[in-house]
Amino acid sequence: MVEKSGRPAYLQIVDDLSEQILRGTLAPGDxxxxxxxxxERYDVSASVIxxxxxxxxxxxxxxxxxxKGVFVSETPPATGPADDIDSEVLAQLADMRRTLKELGDRLAALESTVFPKPKRSR
Incomplete structure (x- = not known):
C-alpha cells in the first residue's frame, strides 16, 4: 500500500519494485x-500501476x-555511462555557477559606478 507522504504513488511503487528487483526477490526473467x-496490492488504480x-x-x-506480460530484465541496466554523464553535468553546472558569480560581480561593480550611493551629511 502506498503512503500519503507527498511522493506520488507511482514513484513509491517504482521504489518498492526496484528494491525487489535489486534484492533478487524478483529475479531476472520473473x-x-x-x-x-x-x-490490489498497492490499493491504487490501473493507471497508477x-x-x-x-x-x-x-x-x-x-x-x-x-x-505475455512484463518481466524483470535479464540484463541489468548499465550504470557506467550514466555516471560519466552525471559527472559531466555536474562539471558543467559548476562552470555555470562560476560564470554567473563573475557576471553578478561585474554587474554589481557597474551598478556602483552608474548609481553611486549618496553621501551622508552630518
Whole structure:
C-alpha cells in the first residue's frame, strides 16, 4: 500500500519494485504480477500501476512482451555511462555557477559606478 507522504504513488511503487528487483526477490526473467494484482496490492488504480511500469521500463529494469506480460530484465541496466554523464553535468553546472558569480560581480561593480550611493551629511 502506498503512503500519503507527498511522493506520488507511482514513484513509491517504482521504489518498492526496484528494491525487489535489486534484492533478487524478483529475479531476472520473473514475471511481474498483473496490473490488477499490483493495483490490489498497492490499493491504487490501473493507471497508477501503468505509470510505475513505464518508469521501470525506461530504467531498463523490466521489459514487456506483448500478450505475455512484463518481466524483470535479464540484463541489468548499465550504470557506467550514466555516471560519466552525471559527472559531466555536474562539471558543467559548476562552470555555470562560476560564470554567473563573475557576471553578478561585474554587474554589481557597474551598478556602483552608474548609481553611486549618496553621501551622508552630518
Amino acid at each position: 514475471a511481474l504480477p498483473s496490473i490488477a494484482q499490483l493495483g 501503468k505509470s510505475a511500469v513505464s518508469v521501470l521500463r525506461t530504467q531498463g529494469l523490466v521489459v514487456g512482451q506483448q500478450g
